[in-house]
Amino acid sequence: MKKILVTGGAGFIGSHLCERLLNDGNDVICLDNFFTGSKQNILHLLDSRYFELVRHDVIDPYKAEVDEIYNLACPASPIHYQYNAIKTVKTSVMGAINMLGLAKRLNAKILQASTSEVYGDPSVHPQEESYWGNVNPIGERACYDEGKRIAETLFMSYHRQNHVKIKIIRIFNTYGPRMQPDDGRVVSNFIVQALSNKPITIYGDGSQTRSFQYVDDLIEGMVRTMATPDDFTGPVNIGNPGEFTIKQLAEKIIGMTGSRSEIIYKPLPSDDPVRRRPDISLAQKNLDWQPMVNLEQGLAKTIAYFEDYLKHNK
Ligand code: NAD
Numbered sequence: 391m392k393k394i395l396v397t398g399g400a401g402f403i404g405s406h407l408c409e410r411l412l413n414d415g416n417d418v419i420c421l422d423n424f425f426t427g428s429k430q431n432i433l434h435l436l437d438s439r440y441f442e443l444v445r446h447d448v449i450d451p452y453k454a455e456v457d458e459i460y461n462l463a464c465p466a467s468p469i470h471y472q473y474n475a476i477k478t479v480k481t482s483v484m485g486a487i488n489m490l491g492l493a494k495r496l497n498a499k500i501l502q503a504s505t506s507e508v509y510g511d512p513s514v515h516p517q518e519e520s521y522w523g524n525v526n527p528i529g530e531r532a533c534y535d536e537g538k539r540i541a542e543t544l545f546m547s548y549h550r551q552n553h554v555k556i557k558i559i560r561i562f563n564t565y566g567p568r569m570q571p572d573d574g575r576v577v578s579n580f581i582v583q584a585l586s587n588k589p590i591t592i593y594g595d596g597s598q599t600r601s602f603q604y605v606d607d608l609i610e611g612m613v614r615t616m617a618t619p620d621d622f623t624g625p626v627n628i629g630n631p632g633e634f635t636i637k638q639l640a641e642k643i644i645g646m647t648g649s650r651s652e653i654i655y656k657p658l659p660s661d662d663p664v665r666r667r668p669d670i671s672l673a674q675k676n677l678d679w680q681p682m683v684n685l686e687q688g689l690a691k692t693i694a695y696f697e698d699y700l701k702h703n704k
């Protein structure tokens with residue numbers, strides 16, 4: 391039985407990861423400061439004697455004896471990571487230093503949840519891992535994008551200098567059950583708006599694109615990445631190459647929910663990337679992985695989740 395630490399384990403992705411790792415027969419420590427995560431997300435895991443919940447902030451050092459670390463602690467929605475930009479940078483940078491220090495001391499494997507945001511507003515399409523990105527270092531998204539970039543730098547440096555066994559994954563837009571209904575991300579916003587017959591808020595003209603991955607596919611990719619041989623560090627893109635405009639997403643969700651919502655247009659936030667699609671050749675080759683859930687299937691499950699959520703949280 392492996393002992394595994396998941397930072398940010400009470401968040402959207404972290405809670406699915408903890409569940410999967412427990413089901414695979416591991417002993418899991420879920421560490422979270424509950425900034426954007428909640429006990430509700432992991433309530434169903436608390437009964438397991440192989441699950442431990444720790445309230446802790448990754449900007450402070452943490453000690454435990456573990457074999458593997460998944461470092462997910464960081465708010466991911468633009469409204470949350472911009473709420474306290476300085477804290478977001480500290481979480482990414484000091485969190486990475488603290489967790490890498492722990493991995494070094496324990497000789498544990500450590501995986502960093504990086505992001506497609508390291509590509510910024512990309513001038514290469516689709517984005518492959520060799521592309522260095524186009525990030526505005528002083529813009530409103532910089533606290534997140536640059537925080538994640540320096541975290542990648544720290545991971546590579548600990549690997550080169552101290553031989554820490556690292557893995558870096560670059561996650562593309564992921565959605566699914568347990569996203570917060572009000573966290574501002576596009577899939578949850580549109581579904582909640584559609585189900586309440588409220589206006590669907592498209593920022594800009596809706597021609598910008600994103601590639602949406604269902605959470606189960608991501609979790610499979612994360613677990614497979616952790617299991618790769620030590621000489622495979624990544625970074626590796628984990629995302630679904632299906633690319634849609636935001637307008638297409640809105641229309642799809644209106645159609646699938648049978649909503650009476652109208653579409654309204656709001657100003658585009660600054661530095662909002664124009665296009666985003668992963669090249670997943672590296673993941674296909676090294677992880678034998680590719681997404682299995684298409685947008686309609688994933689949206690159907692997510693819509694069902696929010697229908698239930700809204701019924702019980704009026
Ligand atoms: P989330 O906001 O639901 O989860 C983040 C979790 O980290 C929350 O539980 C939060 O309370 C916790 N956290 C934040 N700051 C912390 C701190 N200082 N100390 C301890 N815990 C802290 O977001 P998510 O979508 O589940 O994202 C998880 C990870 O995946 C993040 O690192 C994010 O950057 C990365 N990621 C997500 C996406 C996506 O589309 N969801 C895309 C790319 C990368």
Ligand code: UDP
Binds near residue numbers: 576577591593598659
């Ligand atoms: N978006 C939108 N309406 C919303 C929320 C988001 O049109 O209510 C747009 C947003 O401007 C961006 C895309 O949807 O172009 C994805 O936004 P999200 O915050 O989900 O992720 P990110 O921008 O980090 O990829």
